[in-house]
Amino acid sequence: MSKVIKVNHVAIAVDDLEGALKFWRDDLGLELDHVETVPSEKVEVAFIPVGDSEIELVKPTSDETGLAKFIQKRGMGLHHLCLQVDDIDGMLINLRAKGVRLISEEPVELPGRKMAFIHPGSTNGVLVELYELLSEA
Amino acid sequence: MSKVIKVNHVAIAVDDLEGALKFWRDDLGLELDHVETVPSEKVEVAFIPVGDSEIELVKPTSDETGLAKFIQKRGMGLHHLCLQVDDIDGMLINLRAKGVRLISEEPVELPGRKMAFIHPGSTNGVLVELYELLSEA
Numbered sequence: 569m570s571k572v573i574k575v576n577h578v579a580i581a582v583d584d585l586e587g588a589l590k591f592w593r594d595d596l597g598l599e600l601d602h603v604e605t606v607p608s609e610k611v612e613v614a615f616i617p618v619g620d621s622e623i624e625l626v627k628p629t630s631d632e633t634g635l636a637k638f639i640q641k642r643g644m645g646l647h648h649l650c651l652q653v654d655d656i657d658g659m660l661i662n663l664r665a666k667g668v669r670l671i672s673e674e675p676v677e678l679p680g681r682k683m684a685f686i687h688p689g690s691t692n693g694v695l696v697e698l699y700e701l702l703s704e705a
Numbered sequence: 706m707s708k709v710i711k712v713n714h715v716a717i718a719v720d721d722l723e724g725a726l727k728f729w730r731d732d733l734g735l736e737l738d739h740v741e742t743v744p745s746e747k748v749e750v751a752f753i754p755v756g757d758s759e760i761e762l763v764k765p766t767s768d769e770t771g772l773a774k775f776i777q778k779r780g781m782g783l784h785h786l787c788l789q790v791d792d793i794d795g796m797l798i799n800l801r802a803k804g805v806r807l808i809s810e811e812p813v814e815l816p817g818r819k820m821a822f823i824h825p826g827s828t829n830g831v832l833v834e835l836y837e838l839l840s841e842a
Contacts, residue, residue, distance in 0.1 A: 569734070570734075571734055572733060572734065572735055572755060572756075573756055574755060574756025574757065574758070575712060575715065575755050575756060575758045575760075578712065578715055578786055580829060580830075580831055581830075582829045587829075588829045591805070591827060591828050591829065592828075594803070595799075595800055595803045595805050595827075596709060596788075596800075597706070597707075597708055597709065597799075598709055618709060618711060618712050618788065619709075619710055619711025619712060619757055619758075619789075620711065620756055620757040620758075621711070621712045621756075621757075621758060623712075623786075625829075642779070643830050644829040644830035644831075645783075645825070645829065645830030645831050646782075646783035646784075646785075646786060646830075646831055647783075648783075649715055649760075649783060651733075651755065652756075662732075662734075663732055663733075666731070666732045668728070668732050688782070690728060690732075691728050691729075692717060692719045692724075692725045692728065692762075692781040692782065693717075693718075693780050693781035693782030693783075694717055694781075694782050694783055
């Protein structure tokens with residue numbers, strides 16, 4: 569039985585990474601681990617470890633993405649919650665069987681991880697990402 | 706120097722606790738620790754441990770609270786991010802000195818914990834709660 573291990577990250581939609589780091593790094597004193605551009609998802613991400621999880625500041629690099637439209641419509645703010653699971657394929661099978669609506673029917677595989685999104689219509693309005701780290705599988 | 710220790714919890718605004726537990730507990734397989742009514746804040750909260758953090762499903766018990774208005778305006782969804790700090794008084798002094806706008810100028814003290822909120826205007830739209838557990842001070 570696949571299970572949730574922890575909160576992998578909380579993602580915050582921002583339109584200006586340096587401006588956002590002013591609060592999270594400079595004011596709050598958190599450490600920026602690194603910034604990464606992910607062309608396949610058209611985002612630039614600042615990774616900020618916090619205890620056993622991370623805060624990710626996510627900035628769209630295109631106006632056409634769901635993330636960009638989220639900011640245009642609602643402004644910057646909490647965007648999604650990523651839960652790390654031990655077996656994403658098993659979890660998706662289980663969720664489908666329970667009638668949960670998935671955004672990705674199959675997980676997307678990136679180096680070192682597999683990920684999938686659950687539709688907010690099944691989660692009380694929360695965009696939930698599931699994450700399996702392959703090195704920990 | 707006061708510092709952030711971890712993500713204490715991620716709060717999700719819901720208008721129906723039992724309906725919300727259908728996803729988080731029954732579908733996702735997380736365990737409900739307990740449900741608590743907090744009359745001073747006019748909320749009912751379901752506490753769901755996830756790794757070293759918690760997901761809190763927060764339901765308003767009055768239509769007049771900020772939480773109730775959040776749901777009326779934006780629907781259910783991610784509401785706030787709570788960061789646990791080792792010294793909340795020191796953190797608030799530091800944040801004020803850096804020009805960060807606070808909702809509570811002084812922390813509110815409840816049994817076992819002190820808490821304060823930072824205004825979303827200073828945090829890229831994220832309602833950030835700070836939490837100090839007094840038993841761990």
